[in-house]
Amino acid sequence: MDHEARITLRLPADLHTWLVTEAKAARRSLNSEIVYRLESERAATKADGTSP
Template sequence: MESETRITLRVPGDLHARLVVRARRERRSLNSEILCLLEDALVADSGESAIPAPLRGKPDSSLA
């Protein structure tokens, strides 16, 4: 299993609300949605292939 690091992240309330809506729409947990967005941004920034990587978390409806 890949090593994981836990972080505390402070985000403005309006950004949190937008992330929750997006996670719900994508049927992912909030954590999984944030990871997906970060991975997409890093791929776009690096010019890597846009082939989707497997999700790190399972799609679900829990919103942490």
């Protein structure tokens, strides 16, 4: 990552709870979990040749 951008993100409470649980299970911070999932999805989208 060359540059970072700070954002405010509003999530439904149940999605937040699920992400926190997933992050803990993977021993990642919530921020790292969100970035990991977004990057994984981006890589899968590029591999499929589809556009988001």
